[in-house]
Amino acid sequence: MKMTGGQIICDCLVKEGVEVIFGILGGAILPLYDTLPQFPQLHHVLVRHEQCAAHAAEGYARATGRVGVCFATSGPGATNLVTGIANAHLDSSPMVAITGQVARRFIGKDAFQEVDITGITLPITKHNYLVRDTAQLGKVVKEAFYIARTGRPGPVLIDVPKDVFQEQVEYHTPGKVDLRSYKPRREGNMAQIRKAANLINQAQKPVILAGRGVIISGASEELKTLAETAQIPVVTTLLGIGGFPESHVLSYRWLGMHGMAYANMAINGADLIIAIGMRFDDRATAEVASFAPHAKIIHIDIDPAEIGKNVRVDVPIVGDVKAVLTPLLKLITPTQHMDWLKQLDVWRREHPSTDIRESSSILPQYVVRSIYEATEGDATIVTGVGQNQMWAAQHYIYNKPNTFISSGGLGTMGFGLPASVGVKMGRPDATVWCIDGDGSFQMTLHELATIQQERLAVKIAIMNNGFLGMVRQWQELFHDKRYVATPLWGPDFVKLAEAYGIPGIKVRHKDEVVPAIQKAMAHDGPFLIDFGVEPEENVYPMVPPGASLVELLEAPKKEEVVWPR
């Protein structure tokens, strides 16, 4: 059958099960957009900046477990995608980005809106393509989806010259993908699994350290069985939140720079770490030289390059988490670790980490806790980056995978609002709250227009402290309170929302917090609340840079200064 390049792409997208595309068009990609009406199965969401197309596609991917898709035109359209692609790369989210490129005869000539986007995205994509042969287009799109979602998921970019979209070629649906150079391994090595089982069965103080790999692999049940069978406490990474129910008796929540003190202590005291689908990021391990000093480490991960990258590992197992845990479970002897669990409970009692102090002002922690109570723990929380993100992670309790959606590896301020767009598109029935900071929100607030255009019932909670709060916290603690460039003027967010046709409430008194949240929930549609929170509130616990996981600062009891000592 004769088809144009644009039709071939759309046909492939439909066959991949794509329903939603986030993007902005422009000259080079116009012919692709021109074919969209012929494929009514594809719903295009027009965002207001290409960075948000990528973030929305990632939000969609995380909410649904499917590949997120975004479109952008050549030149600035493509470069604007870069941050979003890098974010997906670091957080292992499956994404296919299709960019328009100048026509083939202009490539390399510095033509209008030409950039070498495959060159630019080389280190931040799992793979990328520049398609010069229209006959290869179908095969490339199929490969791109395969690469994006298999193995360790990640973003794949396809750069398509304008005249390739337009050219008509003979097209046959591409067959099965078989790449001799890319064969991700699912099954773990049985000898290694047996070694791991032996270590687990002998351990006195084991801790499971679960990352996002558990969620990606859909292995929450297997993880739970492992934990319950051998009575092993579970700690997650920030992105692993929700992979194990935080209300479970064996959950010690999450570790790291702003993690629970008792989770960090558990890691520090363990004699065995069973690291599952995580990559020993520096925000999780703190000073790596003193990470888990008494523990042997089992590391299960699908990416062989993560093994031994940051920490020495005693038993590496390369494979998909679920495919590794399933045979491993058969080798685990039911055990109790009463003394160890008792010790952890003492640490938790002595270092509760999420106590909220009495205050007449609006504490951001109190706001998150109130949202948690109002939503009965059943919302999907999407965050910005900074203090708002840490409070959202600390004070909401997550029991299901993919209910905490946040930018981990890249720490992209402005991620929250556009990611919420994708999450709500992917899960229209979910209650979606975007918990953001006033700084983070101002980086991508134009997505209010997208939310309004698509009538997405996203509830937005801005923790408005008038600062770039996390940086201000660092300035307070480590730079003698020199608040350089962190005080932040902001607009009237409620009026701003109204300008976009979105209702909102400004909350300046503590007793208005809960009613405002209830009003937002009752409203059928998007809603914004501007919470004027305590301006110089800090996130605790905090592991200072260079310190080990247990050399942490906890919330000062009264006014005592804990740092510098």
Next chain:
Amino acid sequence: MAPMKHTLVALVEDKPGVLNRVANLFRRRGFNIDSITVGHSEKPDISRMTIVVDGSGASVEQVRKQLDKLIETVKVQDITSESIVVREMALIKVKATSATRSEIMQIVDIFRANIVDVSMESLIIEVTGDEEKLDSLLNLLRTFEIKEVVRTGRIAMTRGSTTTSEPGRKPISAED
């Protein structure tokens, strides 16, 4: 582990941009390439790269895995500890007058090198061997004034009947 020179052999798809991906990876991960040579392999659509890097065992293993992770990499092997044949070629343009020419030719003979161009004032010498042989020839020629040198960088192949390009699954990691 002390840093030492490692020889990696990478078989990659013969597609545009692959060398760029490999070079970019080394830059991005902070690895210095001592030398890299790229050319056709015995298979028409697979290129063979020989890469010499300086580093400890663990860091080279990390770079090997990162290299293996590139979608277009078919196979990567660190063949440093294997029994291998290593060769490098150099072209050396050296100043040669009627007074020095015969002495230079003697040295060339000893090294089983070839003279591939002669002019009134210079010679071009072609030499093949391992790096040490090339280095010592260059040292000897220095007295005559070397005008220009080009070296290809190392190529290597394991001895015996086994081959790097044997079919089979990509090695996943050294540990398992």
